[in-house]
Amino acid sequence: MVNNYGLLGGTLGHSLSPKIHQLFFKYTAKKGEYNLIESDLQHLPSVMQILKSEYVGCNVTIPHKINIVPFLDSISKEAKAIGAVNTIKFTSQGDFGYNTDYYGFGKMLDYYHVAIERKIAVVLGTGGAARAVVKYLADKNIDEIYLVTRDTNKIDKSFYKLASNLKFIKYDQLKNIQGDMLINCTPVGMYPNINVSPVTAKVSENFAVSIDLIYNPLQTLFLNQAVKSGKQAINGLFMLVAQAVAAQEIWQEEHYDNDLILKIINSLEQSL
Ligand code: NAP
Secondary structure, three states, rough: OEHHHHHEOOOOOOHHHHHHHHHHOOOOOOOOOEEEOOOOOHHHHHHHHHHHHHEEEEEOOOOOOOOHHHHHOOOOOOHHHHHHOEEEEOOEEEEEEEEEHHHHHHHHHHHHOOOOOOEEEEEOOOHHHHHHHHHHHHHOOOOEEEEEOOHHHHHOHHHHHOOEEEEEEEHHHHHHEEEEEEEEEOOOOOOOOOOOOOOHHHHEEEEEEEEEOOOOOOOOOOHHHHHHHOEEOOOOOOHHHHHHHHHHHHHOOOOHHHHOOOOHHHHHHOOO
């Protein structure tokens, strides 16, 4: 019998997930097939019915990360706090939801030796990725988090439940802040609009490390600015692969170390 896995979302044409999971199956010798499953909101109940009977697990992406919650029997603590599920495991005891962006981000910080305790982080953007990042940093006892938004009149107050030591600011207030890590959780700089950065080069100078969740291109203008001022720069590829491997850890009930993540990254980089 084929072990079915997949990615459930709206429009999925350009997703890297099948390639990452196929590399996972290749390097671990696990049997599995990873399919793209497109569904609109209206068809979600019937699609979930099929997945529940034929799939071991699936990832979930836009626009269903929140819509999917009522279909599940229980969701993990961090997925509940973040308010989004990106991984499901279907079992005879029930269907369970998780958020592996949270774990992928953590694995990336560990791998690059980015310390969190007693540090100051600035997070750009207030979408789903920012929520996972803020929750992880707060759980690991970061000192202060500044969340940067284009419009402070539309602040999502639920962020305060993720972290008590959080301040919302606007982009023009950034020039006054010195911090340890600057994290881009906006899509600004992503292919094909690669000639833009969410902050000026002057802002990057005030942080020891810049982290971009974007992985296409691998070196965004945002990261170029950090490199030019002699700072550490980390792209989103490690997190992308680490969150996929974290999903496999849930499905396979096994732990995989960074060697596997690096092997998958190496193969991906050759084809990017
Ligand atoms: P999202 O919800 O679409 O947007 C994130 C936030 O970015 C928005 O809430 C908005 O915040 C800000 N933003 C959007 N357009 C902007 C613009 N033109 N200028 C300035 N700010 C803008 O996206 P997401 O799902 O959180 O993902 C964010 C990025 O992270 C994407 O590039 C995604 O590909 C990447 N990502 C990578 C990984 C990984 O594993 N590497 C995982 C998840 C996401 P305000 O309205 O408050 O300004």
